[in-house]
Amino acid sequence: MSWLRSAMTAAGDIVDVEIADGVIGQVLPAAGTAGTPTDDAAAAGGLGPDDVDLSGQVLLPSFVEPHAHLDKALTASLGRNLTGDLAGAVAAMDLLREVTTPADIITRAEAALRIHLAYGTTHIRSHVNVLNEVGLSGLEAMIEVRERWRGVIDLQLVALVNDAAGPLLREALKIGADVAGGCPHMEDDPDRAVAACLDAAGEAGRPMDLHTDETLNPAALSLRTMADLVLRTGFPHGVTASHCVSLSMQPVETQREIAQRVAEAGIAVVALPQTNLFLQGRDHPVATPRGLTAVRPLLRAGATVAAGGDNLRDPFHLVGRGDALEVAALMITCGHLDPIEALDTVTAAPRAAMGLPAVALTPGAPADLVAMPATDVLDALGIAGAERTVWRDGRVVARTVVRSELAAPAGTSSVSAAAAWSMASSTPFQPKA
Structure with missing residues (x-):
């Protein structure tokens, strides 16, 4: 059993997602948001040995x-x-x-x-x-x-x-x-x-x-x-x-x-x-x-x-x-x-x-998922960066890490691309009702 912590859903919610036996077990508001997960690791503010911190990432069905x-x-x-x-x-x-x-x-x-x-x-x-x-x-x-x-x-x-x-x-x-x-x-x-x-x-x-x-x-x-x-x-x-x-x-x-x-x-x-x-x-x-x-x-x-x-x-x-x-x-x-x-x-x-089981961030769904750095789902679509983590039946089957180093304007220090994205805050995309 493991948790995917502080992930953003397509709807803009920040959640903790439990994965157990290849399926999604629980989906709870992330610690510090509207509610608090009840498991001990989250209550202590830390990650378990198999947990993944997805802060600043959007989590979607694969x-x-x-x-x-x-x-x-x-x-x-x-x-x-x-x-x-x-x-x-x-x-x-x-x-x-x-x-x-x-x-x-x-x-x-x-x-x-x-x-x-x-x-x-x-x-x-x-x-x-x-x-x-x-x-x-x-x-x-x-x-x-x-x-x-x-x-x-x-x-x-x-x-x-x-x-x-x-x-x-x-x-x-x-x-x-x-x-x-x-x-x-x-x-x-x-x-x-x-x-x-x-x-x-x-x-x-x-x-x-x-x-x-x-x-x-x-x-x-x-x-x-x-x-x-x-x-x-x-x-x-x-x-x-x-x-x-x-x-x-x-x-x-x-x-x-x-x-x-x-x-x-x-x-x-x-x-x-x-x-x-x-x-x-x-x-x-x-x-x-x-x-x-x-x-x-x-x-x-x-x-x-x-x-x-x-x-x-x-x-x-x-x-x-x-x-x-x-x-x-x-x-x-x-x-x-x-x-x-x-x-x-x-x-x-x-x-x-294709006659496949539906996948959603709901209990009981197959844990076939993909996460990527983005401020919201529209940002994820716009960036479409290569940095992603992919789960199949709850296990990681692909992980791509990208690092960019950018020159900075005069009088400032160089920043990583990841820091630049985090600095470029935007209003979360609101899906149609």
Whole structure:
């Protein structure tokens, strides 16, 4: 048993959090605030041997990445996207695949996992190419990675097929893929591809997560087909639609109608601002669309809207830090969410989409947490510094310490960056009621 002392919550409360047996035991007002914890160590004003002082830090549920491509990660310098768009990225990966081995996939995927973990991500859903011209070798490599990292970062693997009606999707689900996937909008008959994926997922008793309408072409609208099929069949295993770019190009009434159907069907939508901002809109030189799904209409309808980083430094997105706070900041900037809503898209919403237990600073919740220096949650989003501590099931699985030394103006002494931040006091952000 241990305590996390004097941490600030997203709501601005200063609390002491007890961790016992991998879950949160108690959450009490920190000593010296509105109430006092009753345990002896706090009453004595000290820390127990396993306690952690989080004074000046914000404590949040750990982050969840609902849409990654770990089998492609960190290949941007190896395969050039000559056109900058989706077709160029696919062409670059086709060439790179000819010289990529399963060992290469494992090495880069594990490097990407370390990046995500250091920034506070403890669960990832990764799509893995299972293509007719390649077979199952990439998936087999990623299954090895999943098992090796289980309990530190938990992976859900999506079999991403290019022929939903072919045998590979069912074979992939048999050998260990967790989720059925595909790209219906890139097949000759998108509606048939959606139905074929749903059939394969239903037979295997697995969830489905499809790359859906990843285009600004308003005529592409497989999301409506997906919602209708799920409602008609009563598919019980969980459905996620990723990207849903063309929904943003629909008239307001169409957006509202489809969003309501999506919410009624229980389909979670994953917005992917980084990759879609990079790939989409290159043929719109004037008033370039943002390439982001219709976030606000979906939320108004009551749909689950998560957000992910998608591609990490590969031909589909050349940069990116692997940091959920970068994604959340983009959901504020281009999705027009408020900070608490944006944090929800990288914490609670992806957990719901992936069927994971909810995490909150409440007794009984899993102790999957991340803490970082900040005066409040808005400060944490704005700084998005690398200094973080990450807990998984109550044990520390990552700790990054940063020290900066700054030159001082004439007549003053040098101060550390941490001291500078503490001197720059601000009014705590107040979330919307």
